[in-house]
Amino acid sequence: MRRLRTLTRMALHELWISFRLIPLVGIPLVGGMLVTAIPPEFSGETAVGGAGFWYAVTAAVTTCIASGLAALTMAHERRRGTVAWMAARAVPRASVLFSWFLGFALLLTLGLALGSVGAWLAAIARAETPPDPIPFSAAVAATAATAMAAVAAGLLIGTTFRTVPATLLALAVSGPLVALAFLLPLSVIPMPLGGLGLLTHLESAARPVAGSLQSAGAALVAAAVLLILAAAGLERSDL
């Protein structure tokens, strides 16, 4: 456990030093704040629904970028020998992988949470009566879980491919998947993408809290499965 904490701290430091932390926290934060600047004619039928939709756009962009960055990071770490440095000291490869996942997950959660505050403040400012924050918060939490699954997918791709192909592939996979949350009706959106779907369709969602919990659970299960596959891939790869 102590080792994992050390590795996660190093991963966070590396993300900070290499400026990769900026898009992970900055995009949702700035995106959330910009929801206030959306003109009234584009801000949706209800204040919360409009804020949810525009924040979903921000979260979708963040999710794609996080997936690409995760793939780039894992491929880069393999290539420059930092994973080998750890593995030669009998640090389990899965621990290295999981520490990177934790680093990304912490930053994404922080960024999406901070950004959602900005979006929520925009919703409150436009609403005629004080809206219920719980459905919105639940949908944001489920969106964070979706982003974590995208990071796990990126890490899986990064364990197999070189830096540039891994990054492009992760973007190519995550882009169309998050687009489904906007293009499909809420009832047919795949469960792990449900958080984004609920944010997008918050106005029409019948049971937003229950739906968020379900989709968050599905996204976390998907993340776990992808991480297990990534760990198996890293275990088999040459460092």
Added chain:
Amino acid sequence: MTSSTPDALWASQSVRTLKPAAVVCEGITRRWRGQRLLDDLTLVVGVGARLLVVSRPEQSASMLLRVLAGLSRIQRGTVRLAGVARPDSSAAGWARRVGYVGPEAGIYWWMTPREVLDLAGRIAEYEPKEIKRRIEKVAEAYGIGVHLDQPIRRGGEPLAQRVALASAMLTDPEVLLLDEPLRAVDAAERARLLTIPGRRRTVVLASRYPASEAGIVKQLAFLSDGRLRIHTPIAELDLQGLALSQRGIDAFIELAAAEAG
């Protein structure tokens, strides 16, 4: 002195008689991009040896060290280092007993040498006091004392490679695997740094430039198409008046083949 093997064991008559092996590879095979880099290779390296591994193709020697370090997989065969079959995560196991330095330093350049060494010490689960003592010891031995608290980036590749070697030596490993180490360091300093102390420590060095390893190693293993062609003391080359170079090794193989024929 090694960190994990009791002195009493080393002092025993049986150990002196048995001459234990530090590295044992049995029938290991590894293909890479259609090329058989290791082909049913069997190699036994005794405790305390200083072995140079040279190969044709050149990647074979490097692959062997990566296999020994647990970084590359084998398709067949078994490997044991310091009595351990594969990397384990116990403090007294692999992390302390086996050291590996590759051609890439593999460390973050924003870190200071002290941070890298501290990390290596924490991974090996030493107490903070012990880590501090070991850091001071290796910093002095590998000439990184003045850079200890500066980012590695400032010293560039030469410092990064010194720190990589120092971090491998921090645990006082029984087996040290060196894959094309310290290429960015100047030749004289490199030879000094690679003269690894420790009578019981086994050093296996893979190199594409055998001439640059003269004086550092005492044994030579030459792999051809993944198979062990010769494993001999360097003194045997000296006896034939041959230099430790690729040409000298080729000549030695020819002589050995002629004697056998």
